[in-house]
Amino acid sequence: MIHSIEVRSSAQVEMIEVTAEVRRALRQSGVQSGIAVVFAAHTTAAVTINENADPDVVRDMTMELNKIVPLNDGYRHSEGNSAAHIKSSLVGASETLIIENGEPLLGTWQGIYFCEFDGPRRRKMLVKVIEG
Amino acid sequence: MIHSIEVRSSAQVEMIEVTAEVRRALRQSGVQSGIAVVFAAHTTAAVTINENADPDVVRDMTMELNKIVPLNDGYRHSEGNSAAHIKSSLVGASETLIIENGEPLLGTWQGIYFCEFDGPRRRKMLVKVIEG
Amino acid sequence: MIHSIEVRSSAQVEMIEVTAEVRRALRQSGVQSGIAVVFAAHTTAAVTINENADPDVVRDMTMELNKIVPLNDGYRHSEGNSAAHIKSSLVGASETLIIENGEPLLGTWQGIYFCEFDGPRRRKMLVKVIEG
Numbered sequence: 207m208i209h210s211i212e213v214r215s216s217a218q219v220e221m222i223e224v225t226a227e228v229r230r231a232l233r234q235s236g237v238q239s240g241i242a243v244v245f246a247a248h249t250t251a252a253v254t255i256n257e258n259a260d261p262d263v264v265r266d267m268t269m270e271l272n273k274i275v276p277l278n279d280g281y282r283h284s285e286g287n288s289a290a291h292i293k294s295s296l297v298g299a300s301e302t303l304i305i306e307n308g309e310p311l312l313g314t315w316q317g318i319y320f321c322e323f324d325g326p327r328r329r330k331m332l333v334k335v336i337e338g
Numbered sequence: 339m340i341h342s343i344e345v346r347s348s349a350q351v352e353m354i355e356v357t358a359e360v361r362r363a364l365r366q367s368g369v370q371s372g373i374a375v376v377f378a379a380h381t382t383a384a385v386t387i388n389e390n391a392d393p394d395v396v397r398d399m400t401m402e403l404n405k406i407v408p409l410n411d412g413y414r415h416s417e418g419n420s421a422a423h424i425k426s427s428l429v430g431a432s433e434t435l436i437i438e439n440g441e442p443l444l445g446t447w448q449g450i451y452f453c454e455f456d457g458p459r460r461r462k463m464l465v466k467v468i469e470g
Numbered sequence: 471m472i473h474s475i476e477v478r479s480s481a482q483v484e485m486i487e488v489t490a491e492v493r494r495a496l497r498q499s500g501v502q503s504g505i506a507v508v509f510a511a512h513t514t515a516a517v518t519i520n521e522n523a524d525p526d527v528v529r530d531m532t533m534e535l536n537k538i539v540p541l542n543d544g545y546r547h548s549e550g551n552s553a554a555h556i557k558s559s560l561v562g563a564s565e566t567l568i569i570e571n572g573e574p575l576l577g578t579w580q581g582i583y584f585c586e587f588d589g590p591r592r593r594k595m596l597v598k599v600i601e602g
Contacts, residue, residue, distance in 0.1 A: 208438060241507055241600055243373055243434050247445035249389040254559040257513040266545040266552035267559060274406060274538060281398040287468075288398035295386040295399060298433055299448075299483075302507050302564055304598040306472060311596055313511035332443055334436040336373055337469035338504075338600035340570060350474075371543055375505055376567050379577035381521040406538060412550075413530040420530035427518040428530060434565055466568040468505055468602035 209234060211335040215322065215325035221254075221264040221292075222334060225317045228303070228333060235335040238308050245300040245332045250324035251330065252297035258317025271296075271323075289325035296322055305335065324330035341366060341465040347457035351425075353386075353396040357449045360435070360442065360465060367433035367467040370440050377432040377464045382422035383457035385428035385463065390449025403428075403455075421442060429453055437467065473498060473597040479589035483536060483557075485518075485528040490583045492567070492574065492597060501598040502572050509564040509596045514554035514588035516561035517595065522581025534543035535560075535587075561585055569599065 209231035213222055216256055228244055235242075246253050258264040271293055281288035301318065303310040310318075341363035345354055360376055367374075378385050389395040401426055413420035433450065435442040442450075452463055473495035477486055492508055501539075510517050521527040535557055545552035565582065567574040573581075584595055 245436055249447045256559050262547040263555050264546050268554050270556050283394040283398050291395050292399050292402050293387050299387045302434055302566055304509055317512045326582045377568055381579045412492050415526040415530050424531050424534050427520050431519045
């Protein structure tokens with residue numbers, strides 16, 4: 207069974223916390239012990255794990271990612287969103303979580319984020335749970 | 339069973355699409371539902387997922403990665419390929435795919451790429467399928 | 471069963487090889503064939519795979535990461551460690567290894583590293599093995 211999570215972004219570059227949605231998918235799977243793959247089915251988005259306490263952390267992250275990979279930098283791709291494609295490969299399309307007692311094993315400050323790099327858009331994340 | 343895919347690069351920095359080879363390995367495994375780990379067994383290469391429609395996307399990506407991590411930047415490693423090692427860790431040695439009906443669940447434009455950062459060389463990718 | 475590995479860092483930015491500790495966890499699991507997820511339960515750390523032969527490689531990598539994501543760059547997060555959070559998402563919180571004959575399938579020069587980006591600290595890595 208594969209769980210699909212819909213995400214709606216409201217900015218061009220935005221990190222949206224999806225920890226609650228992922229926890230819900232794990233509960234629906236009924237799996238107590240194993241791993242879960244959280245996958246962004248898009249080439250201009252990504253999935254990452256980072257701090258969910260102070261919103262300035264994700265604000266600093268999107269600001270710095272825009273400095274590291276400028277929106278315009280002599281790219282040739284005619285759609286004009288090459289920076290989004292590059293950020294997607296740097297952050298990565300998926301995260302793999304460890305599950306214990308039906309919950310993801312996350313550190314105190316860790317939250318799961320869908321990273322929008324070419325929004326605003328309606329997006330799809332997939333969650334696959336493997337028992338073990 | 340572990341599937342080995344040989345990749346031959348023809349440039350120093352190059353992204354080579356391997357989606358067809360990964361699909362073939364999944365078919366050979368006979369697994370209909372589960373996950374697959376695609377792993378680059380090299381410290382100056384990586385695996386990523388990105389757009390496979392317009393070749394300018396991977397061209398922009400290799401150009402920008404060479405800007406972010408310049409080939410020469412005061413590195414000490416005597417082999418002279420530190421930039422390749424750093425790109426390898428930024429992009430990452432593996433990707434994990436979700437499998438349904440024997441096929442990887444990829445978005446419309448997503449292709450799987452072997453990233454060569456210190457070519458040209460003959461390289462090896464491993465694919466391991468877990469049923470579940 | 472989840473294996474916990476304690477890591478003590480001694481610098482602010484440091485890559486600590488943990489290949490031997492991960493191999494030990496795999497042996498303790500008794501699993502001969504499958505995959506293993508190595509996960510850093512922290513938002514200012516990461517896990518990566520890179521060369522463990524010449525120590526200059528990890529020295530060049532930490533130097534270059536500090537150039538790409540400067541320690542101070544107009545960040546707002548009041549703890550002052552935004553650069554560490556950003557590096558964590560660029561390198562990634564986990565690596566997934568392929569296991570054969572009870573050992574991780576690594577290339578000749580590949581070692582597993584815990585990446586400290588906000589040390590020195592006492593840290594925790596988790597290893598989860600899935601048979602298959």
